[in-house]
Amino acid sequence: MASDFDRRRFIQAAGITGIAGxxxxxxxxxxxxxxxxxxxxxxxxxxxxxxxxxxxxDGSxxxxxxYNVxxxxxxxxxxxxxxxxxxxxxxxxxxxxxxxxxxxxxxxDAGEFSQFQRxxxxxxxxDYDLVASIGFAxxxxxxxxxxxxxxxxxxxxxxxxxxxxxxxxxxxxxEGSFLTGALAALLTQQxxxxxxxxxxxxxSRIGFVGGVDAxxxxxxxxxxxxxxxxxxxxxxVSTSYVGDFTDPSxxxxxxxxMIGSDVDIIYHAAGGSGVGVFQAAQDEGRFAIGVDSDQSxxxxxxxxxxxxxxxxxxxxxxxxxVENVVNGEFEGGSQVLLGxxxxxxxxxxxxxxxxxxxxxxxxxxxSVRDEIIAGNIDVPTDPDDV
Amino acid sequence: MRNPLSAVEIPVVDRFxxxxxxxxxxxxxxxxxxxxALFGALFPxxxxxxxxxxxxxxxxxxxxxxxxxxxVLAALGGIFAEKSGVINIGLEGLLIxxxxxxxxxxxxxxxAGILTGGNAxxxxxxxxxxxxxxxxxxxxxxxxxxKADQIIAGLAVWLIAxxxxxxxxxxxxxxxxxxxxxxxxxxxxAALVAVGTVVAWWTLDHTAxxxxxxxxxxxxxxxxxxxxxxxxxxxxxxxxxxxxxxAGGSLLALGVGRFGGSGETMVQGKGFIAIVVxxxxxxxxxGALGAxxxxxxxxxxxxxxxxxxxxxxxxxxxxIPYVVVIIxxxxxxxxxxxxxxxxxxxxxx
Numbered sequence: 001m002a003s004d005f006d007r008r009r010f011i012q013a014a015g016i017t018g019i020a021g022x023x024x025x026x027x028x029x030x031x032x033x034x035x036x037x038x039x040x041x042x043x044x045x046x047x048x049x050x051x052x053x054x055x056x057x058d059g060s061x062x063x064x065x066x067y068n069v070x071x072x073x074x075x076x077x078x079x080x081x082x083x084x085x086x087x088x089x090x091x092x093x094x095x096x097x098x099x100x101x102x103x104x105x106x107x108x109d110a111g112e113f114s115q116f117q118r119x120x121x122x123x124x125x126x127d128y129d130l131v132a133s134i135g136f137a138x139x140x141x142x143x144x145x146x147x148x149x150x151x152x153x154x155x156x157x158x159x160x161x162x163x164x165x166x167x168x169x170x171x172x173x174x175e176g177s178f179l180t181g182a183l184a185a186l187l188t189q190q191x192x193x194x195x196x197x198x199x200x201x202x203x204s205r206i207g208f209v210g211g212v213d214a215x216x217x218x219x220x221x222x223x224x225x226x227x228x229x230x231x232x233x234x235x236x237v238s239t240s241y242v243g244d245f246t247d248p249s250x251x252x253x254x255x256x257x258m259i260g261s262d263v264d265i266i267y268h269a270a271g272g273s274g275v276g277v278f279q280a281a282q283d284e285g286r287f288a289i290g291v292d293s294d295q296s297x298x299x300x301x302x303x304x305x306x307x308x309x310x311x312x313x314x315x316x317x318x319x320x321x322v323e324n325v326v327n328g329e330f331e332g333g334s335q336v337l338l339g340x341x342x343x344x345x346x347x348x349x350x351x352x353x354x355x356x357x358x359x360x361x362x363x364x365x366x367s368v369r370d371e372i373i374a375g376n377i378d379v380p381t382d383p384d385d386v
Numbered sequence: 387m388r389n390p391l392s393a394v395e396i397p398v399v400d401r402f403x404x405x406x407x408x409x410x411x412x413x414x415x416x417x418x419x420x421x422x423a424l425f426g427a428l429f430p431x432x433x434x435x436x437x438x439x440x441x442x443x444x445x446x447x448x449x450x451x452x453x454x455x456x457x458v459l460a461a462l463g464g465i466f467a468e469k470s471g472v473i474n475i476g477l478e479g480l481l482i483x484x485x486x487x488x489x490x491x492x493x494x495x496x497x498a499g500i501l502t503g504g505n506a507x508x509x510x511x512x513x514x515x516x517x518x519x520x521x522x523x524x525x526x527x528x529x530x531x532x533k534a535d536q537i538i539a540g541l542a543v544w545l546i547a548x549x550x551x552x553x554x555x556x557x558x559x560x561x562x563x564x565x566x567x568x569x570x571x572x573x574x575x576a577a578l579v580a581v582g583t584v585v586a587w588w589t590l591d592h593t594a595x596x597x598x599x600x601x602x603x604x605x606x607x608x609x610x611x612x613x614x615x616x617x618x619x620x621x622x623x624x625x626x627x628x629x630x631x632x633a634g635g636s637l638l639a640l641g642v643g644r645f646g647g648s649g650e651t652m653v654q655g656k657g658f659i660a661i662v663v664x665x666x667x668x669x670x671x672x673g674a675l676g677a678x679x680x681x682x683x684x685x686x687x688x689x690x691x692x693x694x695x696x697x698x699x700x701x702x703x704x705x706i707p708y709v710v711v712i713i714x715x716x717x718x719x720x721x722x723x724x725x726x727x728x729x730x731x732x733x734x735x
Contacts, residue, residue: 077563079560108648108649250654259445
């Protein structure tokens with residue numbers, strides 16, 4: 001039986017090697033070799049060398065083959081039609097306008113943030129001029145990584161880190177969410193129908209579906225609830241958290257259960273889980289409000305139920321910091337807060353059904369916006385303060 | 387510890403549930419529901435009233451059916467594999483690969499204009515099952531013919547699918563998440579769970595094949611002695627696990643109409659919950675149905691509990707299904723693993 005034993009040993013060894021190889025693959029293909037090539041045509045064009053002729057004078061100053069940016073995306077990955085895709089638009093635009101090439105990685109879990117950050121920071125071929133860490137969940141990893149590479153420029157989106165080589169961009173999500181809350185509260189009290197949805201006239205209830213119960217997402221919830229309370233005392237807000245940004249069926253369950261209890265407009269801040277919210281709204285003939293990107297465009301299958309989106313200009317944060325690097329104006333340690341006034345957040349009406357929203361509702365939302373910018377409304381960042 | 391519930395006699399159910407343990411699970415589930423309904427009706431303003439309001443709604447049934455489908459079906463598959471003597475911990479991988487394949491095929495058919503809507507989803511469903519069967523077959527060959535360690539091979543199945551599905555999605559769609567193909571109703575999930583459970587129960591307990599399958603897992607030598615090939619029976623068990631898990635994975639993805647592939651993918655460990663579910667149900671399909679439905683209904687309930695707004699942190703509420711399953715497992719848990727499960731069988735001719 002000795003030979004048989006050897007064969008088993010061999011298969012086990014081969015199996016383990018195979019597993020190790022595949023485990024590497026899960027992070028690998030998106031991580032190291034991909035140059036944004038498989039994403040869409042525009043990114044290819046942008047990241048190729050065309051840009052160097054346009055901006056040759058800018059680019060040639062410090063580097064022989066342009067600038068390199070390493071993108072470490074948030075959990076949820078590209079194709080979430082939301083947060084990460086917004087960040088990707090920023091780097092695609094920057095690649096078109098400047099002599100910039102970029103590399104993208106999509107961490108599969110929080111443990112890989114530090115791995116990819118270090119990968120880019122340590123790399124000498126190419127030498128990355130900026131490592132963009134997208135998403136609040138990367139704060140802990142970056143807190144460890146940034147001091148180890150004092151010469152490396154980092155960008156952190158959605159949280160702040162006080163390090164001399166990190167530029168932090170944050171958004172006043174609560175201000176944008178305040179507007180969507182006001183919009184939803186105004187509409188749920190009326191008899192309104194557009195596209196595939198209509199409001200429920202039996203009750204004035206609106207809903208919020210969050211991805212993970214974290215301080216950042218609670219800012220969305222706080223603004224939404226406060227906005228609803230600002231326009232009417234009679235509107236109830238139901239809240240539910242999916243527990244994950246990558247669970248569309250969980251988002252669907254949360255939304256369906258809300259609709260079952262007379263909720264007619266649901267705002268989500270749940271990344272990739274949010275498509276489940278749209279699906280539920282469409283199946284049940286209710287409305288949804290998108291987040292981060294204009295989701296009536298990015299999720300156009302659902303544009304007949306997406307009233308509006310709370311657009312967060314993650315792309316602008318990425319674009320600006322790349323621009324700063326290219327112009328030699330990158331300021332480590334800077335902390336930028338983009339709110340309604342800076343147009344870092346805004347409430348954008350849906351592409352297909354936005355025009356059906358009554359003008360007086362839009363006027364009221366506009367006046368709320370002006371009040372916030374004027375500083376007359378104190379927008380809470382924690383739902384407990386609503 | 388003698389379970390007090392075993393003394394309770396229920397005339398009709400007892401005939402179907404010979405296993406006293408499975409009966410306990412069923413009795414406890416329905417007993418708690420009845421108690422809740424009673425208290426809810428008596429004190430509509432209290433917490434019990436809120437709870438029963440959340441439990442006894444139409445959406446609850448639909449949600450339970452959708453959530454339970456991948457778990458129960460994968461658990462039924464796991465029962466077939468393990469009863470035949472092959473421990474299949476790769477159920478998670480089978481769910482992932484079938485979830486992706488069903489959406490991919492439905493999308494490609496729809497995109498090419500060959501089939502649309504429901505028909506594309508229908509073909510996608512079977513494509514998902516086929517993908518799962520193929521992966522299960524490879525697993526079976528490695529475990530049965532080449533006598534690989536079943537745990538390592540099962541982990542490999544999971545990791546292969548976990549790497550392959552998001553990778554293929556990136557190749558075909560440019561991102562780990564696929565575009566949508568439209569979703570199917572919860573009725574399909576409910577129907578397949580019911581049919582699958584009955585078929586599994588009937589096959590295991592009332593057919594010669596079921597007897598052979600159990601013999602392959604309990605006493606393969608006896609089966610060999612009467613002239614039935616242990617390998618063939620075990621292959622059949624593993625392939626059946628692929629069929630059931632594939633149906634579950636396809637239903638999961640088609641239930642929301644897309645595949646999400648980042649992190650642990652949209653399957654989110656449901657294959658591992660399925661393993662717990664069939665152990666909890668003591669390898670009985672009806673027990674797996676009960677345990678899977680219990681878990682799914684608690685999961686549907688926690689979403690509703692969050693909306694009641696009691697001020698309990700939602701991250702805590704999200705853990706309710708897991709905590710309850712662990713508690714119930716600790717109180718009524720009694721599982722007997724097939725005695726030859728995990729062992730290789732060498733025929734001596």
